[in-house]
Amino acid sequence: MSAPPSPSPTRWFKALRRNRLGENCMKAGPVACTEQLKRARAAFQAGRMVKESFRQSQLEALVRMLAEHECDFVDALCRDLHKPRFETVVTELILVKNEALYAINNLSKWMEPQRVERNLATSLDECMVVSEPLGVVLVVGAWCSPIQLCLVPLVGAIAAGNCVIINPSETSSHTAELLHRLIPSYLDNECYHVLLASTSDLPEIVDLKFDHIFFTGSSADGTKVAQAAARTLTPISLVLGGKNPCYVDQHCDIATAARRIAWARFQNAGQSAVAPDYILCHTEAKAQLLQALRCALMHFYGSDPRESRSFGRMVNAENFARVRDMLGKSGKVVVGGQVNEAEKYIAPTILTDVVEMDPIMQQEVLGPVLPILTVQNVDDAISFICRREKPLCVYVYSSNSKVISRVMKETSSGSFCANDSILQSLMVVMPFGGVGVPAVWALIMDAPASTPSPTGSPACFVARASSASPTCATHPTRTATCRS
Known part of the structure; x- marks a missing residue:
């Protein structure tokens, strides 16, 4: 029997290159x-x-990596979080x-x-702000959305050079192992690296x-x-994580509110930093809301969510025990x-x-x-929110535009969303973060069809600058980093 043909030189060198590029990623800690x-x-x-063409090529390679290895990312997140394919594709990859x-389409303009505007003394001068890269950026991702929270900052940093x-x-x-295996095969190996290090090593790395x-x-x-x-x-x-309040007014479409809150709270088994963390419900709406939430959960996950392919699991035993004890x-x-420690x-x-x-x-x-807490009116809800730490997100469900306006103006948070949940974090054109970062943002969704929109239009998007934020020239992506 003849020996099998040896691989072609091209395939051999490709395999050698991938092995060599993966070595650095396998190292862990401050030394690596x-x-x-x-x-x-x-x-x-x-x-x-420096060149736009280089940044463009790296961003295109990142998109290609996500497209060519979609099944690998779905499998990795299923192993880590029992995350359904739909959730992985929609909330992570897409x-x-x-x-x-968005960065590719706007890179030239950025x-x-x-x-900048000139005054009398500089009327004959040429005045401009030139954005240039800062240097080497460290991105530390979180486990609850491991692809999104690693690669969204990477996109901004690449766009900014x-x-x-x-x-x-x-x-x-x-997911971490998949990223350190794939990224060296798609992005420049001198500019972009993946480090496998534990949380305890971070202070030394910083x-x-x-x-x-x-x-x-x-x-x-x-x-x-x-x-x-x-x-x-x-x-x-x-x-950083926090407790995101959700006020449900007595004047709203309870059924619609329940479906949107239930989806946001229980997708990824509730392991989301931007999900509603607790409900402040008007006393008159409590009974109807509870019934609507029951119906929504039955519709999403069936009579036994444990058997549903659409419901995830806790990421590890430690987080399982923490939530079980609080419960x-x-x-x-x-x-x-119901709980099952083995699963x-x-x-x-x-x-x-x-x-x-x-x-x-x-x-x-x-x-x-x-958790559901009851309040007598919107004043009680605002008071409850304001005496706690400023949250990452504030949500409100109401068909009364004055109620929405009051909650938005009289509370402080990284983001605000009315008549929907989580969708504000999917808006590419808006920055992301808590109070004190370069910007905070708000999204007012249209109220249910039976009621007028709070602004009289299908949807209203409101962005506002944070007075506590530093002044800098930065590309208008969520995480682009430059200096002026």
């Missing part, structure tokens, strides 16, 4: 980061990212693709110098001195990273409540008789549990 940072700084100083395509080191969350290990840091995660870990960044005066963008010490279970399964659960001091109200849930 030092090497990657050295290579990235050398590439930045050589000006590899979102990143849209960000990249790179043009911006002329920076080199990037990505540190995916070790909690979503299958001490290596980057030009900017994007961090998404818990407040505790964010505090450690911010303290480490302060030692080297490194600018940092933090997106047992807070309020009264009126829907769900890390917690059923979609609704709690009533919840008080402000219950454990479920002291920290971000990050699980399929929705």
Whole structure:
């Protein structure tokens, strides 16, 4: 029997190249980061990212990676979070693709110098603001949306001409391993790197001195990273978890509100930083809302959500135990409540008789549990929201435009959305983050068809600058980093 034909030289060199490129990604910790940072700084100083054509090609390669390996990403997220294919495609892959395509279509305009208004003394001068890259950026992703929270900042950083080191969350290990395997095969190997490091290594890694840091995660870990960044005066963008309130007015389409809240709260098994964390319900709407939520959960996941292919699981045993313990010490279970430790399964659960001091109200849930508190009117809801820490998102459901306007104006949050949930985070043209980052944004969706829109139009998008934000010249993507 003749020997099988040897692979062609092209295939052999391709395999050799992939193995070599993957070696650096397999290293973990500050030692590997030092090497990657050295290579990235050398590439930045050589000006590899200056040309528009280079940035364009890298963004196109990122889109191609997502398209060619869609099944791999779906499989990785299924392993990490039991995430359904639909949720992975819509909330992760399409979102990143849209960000990249938006950057590709606007890159030329963003790179043009911006002329500024002249005064009498400079009337004969040429005045303009030129945006240039900062340097090497560190992106620290979170496990709840591991593709989106790693690659959306990467898109902005590429568009702005920076080199990037990505540190995916070790909690979503299958997705992290997939990113460190694929990215070297699609993006420039000197400018863009993937680092596998644990959360405990982050302060030491930050001490290596980057030009900017994007961090998404818990407040505790964010505090450690911010303290480490302060030692080297490194600018940092933090997106931290929090408790997002959702006020349900008595004057709204309860059925529509229940469906939209249930989808937002229980997709990805409730493990989302922008989902409604608790409901402040008008007392007159409570009974009707509970019934509508029951119907919505039955429609989405059937009589036994454990058997549904559309419902996920807790990411690990630690998060399962944390949510289970809060569930047992807070309020009264009126829907769900079933748990299975072996599967890390917690059923979609609704709690009533919840008080402000219950454990479920002291920290971000990050699980399929929705507490309901009652208030007498919108004044009570606003007061409740304002005496707590400023949330990442505020939601309100009402057909009364005055109620919507009051909640938006009298509360402070990273984002605001009326008559829908989560959709504001899918808007490519709006920035993302909590209070104190370069911008906050608001999305007012149209009310149900039976009521007029709050603004008299199908939808109204409102963006506002944060008075506490730093002044900088930055490309108008969510995470582009430049200096003027």
